[in-house]
Amino acid sequence: MATRGIFQEVNLPEQKCYENGLVFPMVLSPNTNNTSNLNVFEEAIKAEKPWLESLLNERGALLFRGFNVKSPSDFNDVVEAFGFAELPYIGGRAPRTNVVGRVFTANESPPDKTIQFHNEMAYTSNYPSKLFFFCDEEPGSGGETPILLGPVLYDKMKAKHPKFVSQLEQHGVTYTHTISNEDNTSIGNGSSWHSTYMTNDKKVAEERATKQGSKLEWVENGVKVITGPLPAIKLQEKSQRKSWFNSLTVCYISQKNAKFYDSMLGNGESVPDDAMEDCLRIMEEECVAIPWKEGDVLLIDNLMVMHGRKPLIKPPRRVLAALCK
Incomplete structure (x- = not known):
């Protein structure tokens, strides 16, 4: 030791x-x-x-x-x-x-x-x-x-859903999230756009979003944030191992609960439910608490x-x- x-x-x-x-x-x-x-x-x-x-x-x-x-x-x-x-x-x-x-x-x-x-x-x-x-x-x-090791999750998902993981590596993920005008601490992603971008100025928010690869579409009660495609798998420089790196299961659970957080493959295809269910199961099996x-x-x-x-x-x-x- x-x-x-x-x-x-x-x-x-x-x-x-x-x-x-x-x-x-x-x-x-x-x-x-x-x-x-x-x-x-x-x-x-x-x-x-x-x-x-x-x-x-x-x-x-x-x-x-x-x-x-x-x-x-x-x-x-x-x-x-x-x-x-x-x-x-x-x-x-x-x-x-x-x-x-x-x-x-x-x-x-x-x-x-x-x-x-x-x-x-x-x-x-x-x-x-x-x-x-x-x-x-x-x-x-x-x-x-x-906590959970991303390389372990990647290996197990690759073995279970090789086609889906290959699509993730090829196309990445696009995230869509509707942010309210008001903070809502009752949900995990409940920051208002004012808090998210640390400004009350829509133009400043747009500039800061652009720097993060996001596009803002203003709607009646807030703003829709569209980001991506972004990589969903990362290559570890030291080990050269691939690692799961995304918020897909967060989006999946959000969609099931009719919340305002969504994701899709970077080519516009939907993320398969069976892959997300298996991902959630593997996460629980492999995590350390x-x-x-x-x-x-x-x-x-x-x-x-x-x-x-x-x-x-x-x-x-x-x-x-x-x-x-």
């Missing part, structure tokens, strides 16, 4: 171990008692950043547990210690609130609702490469943030790992996030 500086790899029962020996996600805890000072953690991150990045490239997700991160401000300092550039949440559709510095609330939709697996902002051409999550208040029960502990920091490679949210059974729960270019 990996050990370096103050970092020591530990095992949790929820982790998955694959045939190649890869354990997902990697969990790191302090191998010293000298972690009561947050500066020790921050300086260790700076000193071991190349090693930590190599682990992230290999594993897809790193969970830091037991490092005395006690507040949103502490979390912001941890994010800053990694030195990754910030990605502004322009074009994002989840209702979020800035807490401090680079730290935002995670999706503010009702916590008892499931959020389907997705890659953050895969419905735009300007998405984060990395995500941080922080557990500020530990859930009483439920409310996990399950580690219960949050207060102070946990989770770092995710957004191009390699999908995430979601399980329903909160027993409050409280407060999970914060930061996005990186």
Whole structure:
């Protein structure tokens, strides 16, 4: 097991171990008692950043547990210690609130609702490469943030639906989403166009949408956003493995519930229901859901790992996030 500086790899029962020996996600805890000072953690991150990045490239997700991160401000300092550039949440559709510095609330939709697996902002051409999550208040029960390896999902979908996956690789995906004039925190993609594009000026919204590969069509109660075609599969530079990278199942569930979020293949053909049902099943089989502990920091490679949210059974729960270019 990996050990370096103050970092020591530990095992949790929820982790998955694959045939190649890869354990997902990697969990790191302090191998010293000298972690009561947050500066020790921050300086260790700076000193071991190349090693930590190599682990992230290999594993897809790193969970830091037991490092005395006690507040949103502490979390912001941890994010800053990694030195990754910030990605502004322009074009994002989840209702979020800035807490401090680079730290935002995670999706503010009702916590008892499931959020389907997705890659953050895969419905735009300007998405984060990395995500941080922080557990500020530990859930009483439920409310996990399950994660899933995109290369594993790609391999299984390719085996089950080779024709559909080939079409995805060839044509990509086009997303259509109708955004209201008002924020709606009762749904996971409920940001208004004002919040999505951080402006009250329609012309500015159009300019910002264009930079993300989107076209806006103004309608009576909001705007229809058409984006794509965008890649639905990504090639991992280091491993040369292909990875599932899209929001197809989010759109599929939305369509079933008569919401205003849709997707189709880039050539205009519909996405087959049976492929999406199998995709949802594989996601549940392959995901890892580690219960949050207060102070946990989770770092995710957004191009390699999908995430979601399980329903909160027993409050409280407060999970914060930061996005990186």
